[in-house]
Amino acid sequence: MSQRVSDEVVAMAMGELRSGHSSSRHVETLPYVHKVGSPPKQTLFQEIKHSVKETFFSDNPLKEFKDQTIRRKFVLGLQAVFPIFNWARGYNLKAFRSDFISGLTIASLCIPQDIAYAKLANLEPQYGLYTSFVAPLVYAFMGSSRDIAIGPVAVVSLLLGTMLSDEIKDYHSHEYLRLALTATFFAGITQMALGVLRLGFLIDFLSHAAIVGFMAGAAITIALQQLKGLLGIKNFTKKTDIISVMDSVWSSVHHGWNWQTIVIGISFLVFLLITKYIAKREKKLFWVAAIAPMTCVILSTLFVYITRADKKGVSIVKHIKKGVNPASASEIFFSGKYLSAGARIGVVAGMVALTEAVAIGRTFAAMKDYSLDGNKEMVALGTMNIIGSLTSCYVATGSFSRSAVNYMAGCKTAVSNIVMALVVLLTLLVITPLFKYTPNAVLASIIIAAVLGLIDIQAVILLWKIDKFDFLACMGAFFGVIFKSVEIGLLIAVAISFAKILLQVTRPRTAVLGKLPGTSVYRNIQQYPKATQIPGMLIIRVDSAIYFSNSNYIKERILRWLTDEETQRTGSELAAIQYLVVEMSPVTDIDTSGIHALEELYKSLHKREVQLVLANPGPIVMEKLHASNLTDLVGEHKIFLSVTDAVATFVTKGSEL
């Protein structure tokens, strides 16, 4: 009751305002002084130019090149391709000291990981080290992230390992290695092509939720795979799904496990997990976790060398080839039956690697507040993998764990990657023979400790809290990976992401609006129960561009609102509906199907003796309404700047405004 009174007060106040003393005041306070604007008509060329620009060049990459001399343009171009020329001139000793320390830290972390990850990809251990030498060097020259640590990563290694051995069962064969290099080459081509063609936005189609699930699934799959090394099992399944793996583990429990291996593996795993826990509790002690893997390798290698545990069934690395990366251009399949398989695997691995690198790059760029050009980054990563494939590297990308350590160790520029690469080079040249007695169990525990960090339970909880559909996508990818395979998980992740997009475009939301008492604001009556409807009017907001994919739904949904409201209002004081106002503020675009739908809506309403009124159509919509002559059908005088204006025009005096 009091609400109604206060409403009347406002109505009075507004009336006072409108019938004010001076005539100028009178005119200006009428709410409908402005007509709905039509923007200046664009030519076809302008229109195409605009949409191409927003789609592919939304970051305006050539802005700096404008109005420059040719010489300057050349320098800018060089700096654009090789950002190192940009920051190298301002580089100083202080920055180098930070980069040197962080470079050493990530090197000590990456060397054991490289050896372990290469095994995930079914490659010999030195290929992991090769990848950590060439790739970071290339990236340091071309990449624009300052914090990313480049090298082989667990998930991509696993993905490569499974996909490659689907093609070639015998992964000791030379063919297998060649296919891996071919896939790496095409991964690079894919990444570079996406960058050059400015199609970087395609990776946005893999939703965050799907990635969280995929990563967690991959982490568990990888950890389970390590049970082989950790328990010293000899006959292990080649499948990656949880059921096959657990079956392998249980069936070998009586005569396949090796207790010496288990002791070494479990004790170092516990050690690693403790260091990780310490680093998490006390951020300053991050280096404890960073150097722990190297410590494990050294200690365990010494232990095995002294006790000769390898004679008692503890499996060891045995042999890592000494020396720098051999050239491998001639190894790539540019023809023959493996070409298409290599290209296919390369495209998938390249996309996944890209997703990871871009996510890492963006995260750290946001933390240090510098900007990262996604497309340029893709060109850098692509070039890196192409050069890598010619120098015996397999697919490299940014590593979550090592990038975090790099950041915490205080890296300033990509120089830390160069330092790391040089340490790896030294390792390759001098100390690889020392890894001979490193037990595989320790490598397994290093992998397990590393991949556990990929399981982000907090993120999953947040997904559940914020968006149930996202949670579903996450779980789909997760279970797909652990019960089937990484590829199936990836496929599910992409499929669910697309389903969500399609759902979004076919079933846009609509809302009935009411007036908030005491204001001239119209809002969703479900969100604001106080909002009141206008007698004789139904106001509906359409919350999406009207395209072929939803035009029919929108038309029928509006008619259904009308039917429902008419039923509801029967006998109430709101009386019969004479005007249906479609609030079009959110309708940013309309296509021919949308125009047809509006036309059909108009006709259906006409038959029901309800008048169609449009409020606030945007510039593009106005242009198309004019082009299709729909404005003439509906009537120019029924298109308003705002709902308030429409209500003011059609509601007869005396009723509550």
Add this chain to the structure above:
Amino acid sequence: MSQRVSDEVVAMAMGELRSGHSSSRHVETLPYVHKVGSPPKQTLFQEIKHSVKETFFSDNPLKEFKDQTIRRKFVLGLQAVFPIFNWARGYNLKAFRSDFISGLTIASLCIPQDIAYAKLANLEPQYGLYTSFVAPLVYAFMGSSRDIAIGPVAVVSLLLGTMLSDEIKDYHSHEYLRLALTATFFAGITQMALGVLRLGFLIDFLSHAAIVGFMAGAAITIALQQLKGLLGIKNFTKKTDIISVMDSVWSSVHHGWNWQTIVIGISFLVFLLITKYIAKREKKLFWVAAIAPMTCVILSTLFVYITRADKKGVSIVKHIKKGVNPASASEIFFSGKYLSAGARIGVVAGMVALTEAVAIGRTFAAMKDYSLDGNKEMVALGTMNIIGSLTSCYVATGSFSRSAVNYMAGCKTAVSNIVMALVVLLTLLVITPLFKYTPNAVLASIIIAAVLGLIDIQAVILLWKIDKFDFLACMGAFFGVIFKSVEIGLLIAVAISFAKILLQVTRPRTAVLGKLPGTSVYRNIQQYPKATQIPGMLIIRVDSAIYFSNSNYIKERILRWLTDEETQRTGSELAAIQYLVVEMSPVTDIDTSGIHALEELYKSLHKREVQLVLANPGPIVMEKLHASNLTDLVGEHKIFLSVTDAVATFVTKGSEL
């Protein structure tokens, strides 16, 4: 200048209002008396129920079943599946008279078309007649459209013909017929499944624009194919692309054309086109065009019979099997190598047939203002084709041309289809032998005259005027069909439609808002050049739900607006930007990626010392902002009901409100 003055007047008036005499008035007129509403929290079940309902049951199909007795529910269920029980009780003699006349009219049109279209599908002529007998009968009982005329149609026949003969070259073989029936069966299954699973909205993904292009392309392809019959060419290519066909035509110009055939064909074609022109000019004379094909058949058959022109190289129909449809359940491939081909062709043909039928149904339903349940319609069409495949019919659907004639002849219900079916039955039983001497050239001219109606130049012009992208989709499908094949054209149509959807979701629009002088309305400054920006503030409207596919773009686009505006405002009176208001009215939903993007936006703005302010987030967005604690980060006091409120709060007194 005057604008500024009038603005001040309004500001004064508003100030007066606010500092009004009575205190109650004071409170009520403050614009920010309402807080942003959060809707009552829904349980997970409610949430899922709601979205499933909107996606699959948006038409609320079970509404009528609510609160009814079981007996009544059974009757309603029966009526739902067989709408004939619904309208048959009210059926009267007057309606029957109309239906009888329109039924006869479409029968006279369909008989020659059936014979001709069956040839397009490479089937014997009687199969066209079979299809026009069983299918309309089934539809009459189950369909809910009153105007559609059911039977074989040109485009689906052509599509079937090409796809089937890709599988089985020899279309005289019994295998070919069996594959056609298999495809029909699966077309029916597809249609029925889409209806039962309520996935009818999937056909909305084929955009109107793409269909216009596809239809026009198919029409031209079909017309070109008829040159074989029209010119009496014996060695004709089996390909359908324009280049192969024209090549066939020119290479046979000297010794392949038959002048008697050409005379018959061209003269009847001219006759048909003239009748069509008359019908178009004078709507009342539509029957002239409707009975013209039958007249042509009768006249030409008589002519050939009398002159024995078939001995002079005029090719004739020769033989149509007499009698009613034979059973064909045992002919369908339920196993073997053709099963998968049949299923694949069936799915494609079923979808295309569905698109055509639904488009026709909707058009006429809108014209007579009755509603059509898309999903129910699909079940009817599916059942019709399944039963059809068991009784020697091939894929039937609604025909554009015959439905239009049916409508103009004044049909009232599906009884006109029954009348037509009975006439076809009579034809099959009695007069098929009379078609022996019908020249193929006349059938060719009947097809050409019929398919020309599928080329809708007006629609193409409208596409060009309204939406260039739609025009592109149309042309893509068109050229795909005429230069490659119907399948390729269809593929292009679907691909372009999808590309448009993806573009829509990855690159949503954003707009800078300004205040319209003399109002409290904020609008796009590009559409309303008079709108003025607020000093110290930048107001940006995001015109789309924020999802993973666009969250990153939206964040970066907002930051780019800020940078651009800061550059532009340097030195102007609008001063440095302190507040960035994101108008979120059109943002109907947000997912976890969107929340992350907002968080990152907040951080970036924080570093630039700009405050993030949100205006009018919708119910779902508010809920998720709360769930993710983003409201705490941004601050509850920086989330406003409207832009007006935000401006009023942050702009210091004295500056122009």
